[in-house]
Amino acid sequence: MDPLFKGFGSNAIWAVMTVVVVLEFTAGATLCKGLNRGLGTLLAGSLAFLIEYVATKTGHVFRAIFIGAALFFIGATATYMRFIPYIKKNYDYGVVIFLLTFNLITVSSYRVDNVLKIAHERFYTIAIGCGVCLLMSLLIFPNWSGEDLHNFTAAKFEGLAKSIEACVNEYFSDEEQQKTKENSSDLEDPIYNGYKTVLDSKSFDETLALYASWEPRHSRHCYRFPWQQYVKLGNVLRHFGYTIVALHGCLQTEIQTPRSVRAMFKDPCIRLSGEVAKALKELGDSIRYRRHCSPEILSDHLHEALHDLNKAIKSQPKLFIGSKNNTNKLTLATVVSKGQSGALNSRRVSLSSVKTDTSALLDWKSKLRGGSSTTHENLKLRPTLSKIAITSLEFSEALPFAAFASLLVEIVARLDLVIEEVEELGRIAHFKEYNDDDEHHVVVEIDKKNSKPLPSQLPTQDSGD
Numbered sequence: 001m002d003p004l005f006k007g008f009g010s011n012a013i014w015a016v017m018t019v020v021v022v023l024e025f026t027a028g029a030t031l032c033k034g035l036n037r038g039l040g041t042l043l044a045g046s047l048a049f050l051i052e053y054v055a056t057k058t059g060h061v062f063r064a065i066f067i068g069a070a071l072f073f074i075g076a077t078a079t080y081m082r083f084i085p086y087i088k089k090n091y092d093y094g095v096v097i098f099l100l101t102f103n104l105i106t107v108s109s110y111r112v113d114n115v116l117k118i119a120h121e122r123f124y125t126i127a128i129g130c131g132v133c134l135l136m137s138l139l140i141f142p143n144w145s146g147e148d149l150h151n152f153t154a155a156k157f158e159g160l161a162k163s164i165e166a167c168v169n170e171y172f173s174d175e176e177q178q179k180t181k182e183n184s185s186d187l188e189d190p191i192y193n194g195y196k197t198v199l200d201s202k203s204f205d206e207t208l209a210l211y212a213s214w215e216p217r218h219s220r221h222c223y224r225f226p227w228q229q230y231v232k233l234g235n236v237l238r239h240f241g242y243t244i245v246a247l248h249g250c251l252q253t254e255i256q257t258p259r260s261v262r263a264m265f266k267d268p269c270i271r272l273s274g275e276v277a278k279a280l281k282e283l284g285d286s287i288r289y290r291r292h293c294s295p296e297i298l299s300d301h302l303h304e305a306l307h308d309l310n311k312a313i314k315s316q317p318k319l320f321i322g323s324k325n326n327t328n329k330l331t332l333a334t335v336v337s338k339g340q341s342g343a344l345n346s347r348r349v350s351l352s353s354v355k356t357d358t359s360a361l362l363d364w365k366s367k368l369r370g371g372s373s374t375t376h377e378n379l380k381l382r383p384t385l386s387k388i389a390i391t392s393l394e395f396s397e398a399l400p401f402a403a404f405a406s407l408l409v410e411i412v413a414r415l416d417l418v419i420e421e422v423e424e425l426g427r428i429a430h431f432k433e434y435n436d437d438d439e440h441h442v443v444v445e446i447d448k449k450n451s452k453p454l455p456s457q458l459p460t461q462d463s464g465d
Helices: 002-022 027-056 060-081 085-090 092-111 115-140 145-171 175-183 190-199 202-214 227-252 259-288 300-314 317-321 332-340 359-370 383-391 399-428
Strands: 440-447 452-459
Touching (some): 002 027, 027 115, 027 202, 085 092, 145 190, 145 227
């Protein structure tokens, strides 16, 4: 290696520094940083030589003034160019390298005579470092940002499907199952973990899409990677996930529908969630294997589940309209007195245990006004009373379930938008047509943590990816 060291000297360290700085995990990121670094170095060197050429034609004093003014003007211009959104998004690193190289060469040229030789050696070593990085990332061991974005998008559908199924199953679980879950040592919520990745994916999607835009066409048919469509699909999936977040919130509200009422609608809701999860998994598989969706993705089973849920709700009109002949209603004052004696130990307030008119609330207010010797502590509204004031309105005890059911139907409605975006992605990315003869077989994987078999579906035919 001595001839190489004698040719470049101490500037050979710039090749090592370039590899350390430029080399990234994916080919797109390496291309982005490598080309930015090379372009910034080339422009900075050319402009610095132009400034040096003009400065040498003047006197010694004016030369110093000219170099200082050029540093200030060009440095300020390059700095404020970084605030332009397009440059900040695509060429921010290149502008930083331009500032660094231009300042080093211009300032060094005032004291060093052979600055041209130093600049040439530095440029060559940086080119060698970028060449090593690109050779490693593109040819020897390529790892494409587009493929990472593709696989990450396909995995989102499976997470959303698991969240919906787990949320509906937990909503209709009995008390024993609920207690077992609360006493379990597993602190991770499967519902939250399913949609958390989707909600937090905006920055990650945009970063992968940016790096994918720098990558060359490397597919078998040399199609351009539709990175913009993947970002658009990610936005639609996030809005779809917001509905699942609201559905998850129905499990944690203070006022809950009695389990006996929920049991009337258990079967159609579970069937509906299962069909939605099935459709989401089919969409994820279509993206993963680069094929169009099955024509039966919105099958008759989904419409039948919606019809059954609608029929079940219409079969119980009194639950949603309410009944004024409920003999089990208690006045607000009675509930308050029981709450003071410790009878209200439940964390949640049942809607059927409170009087559904406002007369009790008025009686309670009149007692507060009439009692002249009431202490300040008794005048203060306790947290339990605020819940009672809410439930004293003429609401049905099935109203919380109505919110849950409406969100479940909203998920079905937003599923159409997701399907449209997936079909648009398949058209732009030239996915292959769906074939009924494509068979799938089950491969059993072992979960080392729980020692349980985990079935996963893989295609039997080579998808060409």
